[in-house]
Each structure stands twice: as structure tokens, then as C-alpha cells.
Amino acid sequence: MFVRTENFKEFLRFYPVVSILVAIHLVLWMLIDLFQFGFAHEWLRTGIGLNTAITAGEYWRLVTPIFLHAGLGHAIFNSFSLVLFGPALEQMLGKVKFVVMYLFAGIIGNIATYLFNPDSYIPHLGASGAIFGIFGVYLYMVANRKHLIDQANSQIVMVILVLGVVMTFVRPNINILGHIGGLAGGFFIAPLVLKNARPFSVWRNRSPRNEGEISFNPNRWKKRRFSWKKVLWVIIILLVILGLFGRMT
Template sequence: METLIGGSQNISVLIKMGAKTNALIQDGQWWRLITPMFLHIGIFHIFMNGFTLLYVGQVLEPMIGHWRFFIIYLLSGIMGNLASFAFGAGNVVSAGASTSLFGMFAAFLALALIYRENRFLTELGKSFLGLIVINLIMDLTMTGIDIWGHVGGAVGGLLLGYALGLPGIKRPQMIFRILAVVLAVVISYYMYTKGMVVYG
């Protein structure tokens, strides 16, 4: 659809379709915290994110179930966009699923922390922690990358992964699940209110 109405690298098309721009969110277009994770800028961008989603999703989704997977994808993506809104450059137009992808990377880390005795999950957690660190280091050396979106997505995925755990297993304890959700809500609220401050 982006291509049909003018091109996925056309700034006006991206804005029309719902890309994240701080000024428009501050004007009340809150849905721009959700829609950017379904938009991409260029064929290479959507190919790389789609390939990563396939690679990670075919391991994570069967493990935690469809609904947990969807919740982590959606809410960690929103937390990533909130972090970009709060701490990123205000005049940048951003889009892409990488906020959600970082959330899924961090969900593996959460599972490794919860189920430390499971060697498979522990090794997965180590691998994805390394992937997060390497990608964040690369973000610092590249232009046009929204590092705050990636950081926020990872924080969201870690907290949500801890809150949801694995289906059918009563770990972690409910109090810790609730605390993880509360912390995610508090961090999200802080980032939203910080982003809503208009700097003169």
C-alpha cells in the first residue's frame, strides 16, 4: 500500500500512513505509537525485519503460545515507540517492526531468568542477550537508526516476558508477574508524559 500511494521511502506517504513523529503525537495522534511497527521504509527494511520475525517467531511462538506472542509483539513495540517519543530526536520520522523484535529478543532473556534450570532456555537467553548488545552497539555507529526505540522495546519485552512466562507453568509467582506489569505501566506512563512536554 505504501508503494501504491507514492513509495515507502516517501516521507509524506509515511506520515499519511501513521509513521511516528513526535509533533503529531503531541497534537493528540496517539495511534502513532502503534502504527509505526506495521510500516517499513524500503524493501530491504521490510525484508530484514520479516526475516528476523520469522527466525525468532518460529521458536518463540510455539513455546509461549499465540496470545502471549501477540501481546509481547504489540506492547513491546508500543513501549519502544514511547521510548523513542520520550528520548529520541523530535523531528525524525520513524517506522518499522524492530521495536517489537527487540521485545521478542528480550522475552527470551526473561524466560532464561525465570527457568534457570532449563539449559535450553538459558542458552537461548545468552544468545539473544548477545544479539541485543551487538545490535545496540551497531546502532551507535549507524545513522538513521532509532536506538531509543530498540532500548524501549527490549525493556518492554523483558518485563512482559517475565509477567507472562510459559503457559501451564506457575512461575514466576503471581506477585512478581504483577510487579512486572506495574513496572511496565509506570515506565510507559513516564515516557508518555515526558514525550508530551513541548520544548520551546
């Protein structure tokens, strides 16, 4: 569910929304930080989350910070998290519901940031709130829709979620309200977007012919299960390292 077995072309075809979001993260980073185009810096100035500007009527700042990041490390970490945990949910919800959930969670995170300190001059930006919203939906599954997620993946979700929440509170320069608000937004919208959802299947996007070819040799499954465990632990370690040393806001 959280281990990517697709090649690059398959990933783009199977998960177009996640692919587009990652592309937006990286393209905006390149325009703003790498190439340092003047108009891109104007986007950053007018799009970054700033509570005093929202109070003055610039309400688009509740949305635009979701797509902006503070440097390459920040963009890569959020994109990496999205690639790991977004595809399964995109397949289960469908493209439209996934977009609605993602934006809703990110906006709720920014609203929470604003409501608790509307006079703040401290800027905030990043997709972290929306990504925490993804975990909010998974948390709802673990609690109330157990048929949509198996025990092994439930444990993975809970371990990563606990690590993320702990790092949110122990690291400096983190938008705590954005993370917790996004998590709550994902959890509360979950009953709506999960209606008629089906469990994730790695074979759903593939043709019957490919499925038969891949599953022909039963010995491959044993090897794959063994390698998956190692990959999952590597993913967890990478997330911890990136969370500790990467800049998150």
C-alpha cells in the same frame, strides 16, 4: 529452536501470527514502494511515527509505525529476524500472548521515543522495537527461566542481542530509544506472558506418526546436529551483514 526445519506450508500452519506479521510487512511495502498507490502513501504519511503529531493528539502513531518500513531492505531485515526468532516464542507463549507481547514492546519503544523528545520532527518507523521485545523475553528466560531455554540457544540469543545493541549505538539513523525501549518492554512483560509457558519443541506441532518416522534413523541426528552448527553461523553472519548494510530505523 532458531533453525527452521519446517516447509512453507508447515510454517504457515504452525506459526500463523509470525506469518501474518511478515505478510503485513511485505504487503505494505509493495503497496507503498513497489506499486506506489496513492492511498498507500496516505497510510504512510498518517501512520509514520512523528512526535509532534503525537503531541497534537494523533496517538495511533504509537502503534502504526510497528508495521511500516523504510524500503525493501528494512522490511526484509525485520521480517527475516522475525522468522528466525519469533516462531519458538509464538509456540511457547501461544498466539494471544505473543501478539500482546509484540505490540506491547513495539508501543513501549515508540513511547520511549516520544517521551525523551516530544518536540522532534524526525520521523521513525519499523518493527525493530517489537523484535527487540522478543529478545527482551529471551533475555528474561536466560536470566530467570533457564528451564525454558538450553545453554546453546542461550548463547545464540546473547550473541545476537549484543550484536544488535552494538549496531544500535554505532550505526547512524537508528532509533536508539525505540530499540532499547522495545527490549525493556519485552523484558518487563516477560513474567506475565511466560506464565505456564513450556520449552519449545520442534515436534509439538507434528503428529506422533510423523515424529516416529522422522526419529527412526538415529544416524540422521548426527548429520543434523552437524549441519545445524553451520546454519547457525551462516545466520549470524547474515544478520551482521544485513545489519551493517541494511537500513534499520
